[in-house]
Amino acid sequence: MPAWTSGAAWFDAVMDALRTPEGEELRRRAKVAPDTLLRIAHADMLAADADTGRGVSTAHETVAEAIRVCKKTVQRARGLLEALGLAVSIVEGRYLTVAERKAALSAHGGRQIKAASVRALTMPRRWAVENVHLPRRGDLDVKTPDLEIKPTRANARQSDASRPPAKTKRSTRSRSPKSDQPRSIGVQRFAAGLVARMRWLADGRHIGQVCAMLERCEVDPDRWTIDAFMDALATGNKRAGFTVAEPGGQRDPVAYLGWQIRNAIDPNEPTPAEEARLRAVQTRAEQDARRREREVEEERWASRDQAAIDEAIAAMHEAHKAWERSRRPGRGGAA
Structure with a gap:
């Protein structure tokens, strides 16, 4: 081109x-x-x-x-x-x-x-x-991307549910020591959101167990929405080739979910919301750069003599009129 x-x-x-x-x-x-x-x-x-x-x-x-x-x-x-x-x-x-x-x-x-x-x-x-x-x-x-998680066969449920938590490389952030202070409202709301999606998590358990699991897995509720977290979990499981056991085959659903989180989500990686904000910043920077380029170009054109442009247009009009006169019958050779 x-x-x-x-x-x-x-x-x-x-x-x-x-x-x-x-x-x-x-x-x-x-x-x-x-x-x-x-x-x-x-x-x-x-x-x-x-x-x-x-x-x-x-x-x-x-x-x-x-x-x-x-x-x-x-x-x-x-x-x-x-x-x-x-x-x-x-x-x-x-x-x-x-x-x-x-x-x-x-x-x-x-x-x-x-x-x-x-x-x-x-x-x-x-x-x-x-x-x-x-x-x-x-x-x-x-x-x-396809985020579907397919259920496993019945004979594989028990082995998946009883699989011990794997040792993975976790965040370099230091863990805060335990204290008697109550858990943050953000963690409690996030845990409630997960339970609303996976009701079997609270089957006979206190929601505090879900909160404790989230803290151990370093899930920051200020960085995630429930939808984005579930999508990231599904994507990580699929990328690892892991098939999630159905609720009935999970001996300890809370521990099982914590094991999935450790293997599927890296707390050091940006969340979708953070990536979107970064893209927005980059987009604005690119737009600002293009706008500055246009402003420089506009200033350059504005500095040119406008009369020169008008003269070019007028000359083109005159050339067009001369061309039309030359095409009229019997006028081409008139003195």
Whole structure:
């Protein structure tokens, strides 16, 4: 895919393409005025990555509002740029799946139901100097891992339930000595949440046993939600190839759950919520960097003499009028 050499070179290529008979014919069919097309092209140029011309994800409505035209005009203008070989759609806009909407909410905290189209601004091949391979449409996919835990056969339940706790490498955090202080409300609520999911944990036992097991396994309720904890436990068991015994085959469900936690969850690894916050920070940092790049580019363009741009548009209008006069019958050779 021919990448641009610079935003200024690409914008010059747009004006050059409009001066050709083919470009003029395509523009007339698209029903877009030359100056309108140039302003839309300029908006896309500012939204693109400064080095490659990729990453234009502004919606038609956003550009239309910025330059005060209708959405359909922006859509036709962008289609014209593609027809001229000056742009290409990499990923088509679409509605997000339920899982993707949840991921977007975790990433940036906002409600998002659609993914915008992603475009790349390209140079016609006679101006291109580098072939950059861009992803094909449809290559971006979000897959949800299978977290299903299958029950074991009846003859394997007893051996699984009676398996002694394995010695594993635990957290380097120092354990706090026992004290007579009551357990935190967070631990008690987390234990109650687990019992609500696995009612057999409290079968004939005090919930304090579940709290004690969580403390021994260094489960921090401030870092986990019940849903995320259950998903992490299921994923860890599956990764280890471990099949969970059914409740009836567990001689000591609380100890059995503690053994699973020690083998499936590393307390030193970030939780899904922490990973989501880290991704959100990284995303904001990337967005800030791109915004700063756009601001620098906008300042550079703003520093250029606006009269030069107006002069280029006026010259293009005059060239177009001269071209139309030359096509009128009996006028080509008039003195």
